[in-house]
Amino acid sequence: MIDYNEPIKVAEGVYWVGFYDEKANFHCNPYLLIDGSEAILIDPGSIPHFPVVARKVFSLVKPKQITKIILHHQDPDLCASVPIFEDLIARSDMKIVLHPRAGFLVWHYGVKSEFINIDEKQTIEFGDGRKLKFVNAPYLHTPGVFMPYDEKTKTLFSSDLFGAFSKPDWSLYANVDAYLEEMAAFHAPYMPSKEILAHTMSKLEKMDIDMICSQHGSIISGKENVKKAITFLKNLDCGDYLKDENLTI
Secondary structure, three states: OOOOOOOOEEEOOEOOOOOOOOOOOOOOOOOOEEEEOOEEEEEOOOOOOOHHHHHHHHHHHHHHEEEEEEEOOOHHHHHHHHHHHHHHHHOOEEEEOHHHHHHHHHHHHHHOOEEEEOOOOOEEEEOOOOEEEEEEEHHHHHHOOOEEEEEOOOOOOOOOOOOOOOOOOOOOOOOOHHHHHHHHHHHHHHHOOHHHHHHHHHHOOOOOOOOEOOOOOEEEEEHHHHHOOOOOOHHHHHOHHHHOOOOOO
């Protein structure tokens, strides 16, 4: 049985460090990547979740081991706690990795560290050679969204994509056949259009992905489950709020 009170190793050097709230119907999933003496924190989370996330993170690494914080986009549920982490990490050379469009708004949280504006042509490399590549996912759900891909474990950190609303019996790992409809309930009103969603899914179809770690919902593990989820979203009709306005899509 999984103990959600502790950090959970989901792949080599990859840990879920989130806050499990039995009453919540919307779980947020911060992750910590550790390689040698270096660590990268992905989407550290909100202010209410900070005490639990910080306890888990610093049970695995010392604050100064964290060299970068990756922010998929600017929403408060994933980045409001960054200024507090900055104070604890206390590294003048720590960097915030994000899309330039997100930087305009992330700055308003009081973030002080230097930004690294990322795109698909760039990579981030640990000292031991482990690489993160990046896949742009424009307009899903904001203009500047990207997804880091860890070459070593073939793990895609997918931001809000592949996320879902949580049922009372939430699990860190998705039962994919049931999870598809949970994804649909989240994506259909939240993502702007089928065409935009399919554009990014077409890129992901060509990649070698063993696991998808989304910022919400559950982890999708295994190549066949990953392919099933990508195909499902590629064909999902989205933009429900436009339909409510009786507009032609």
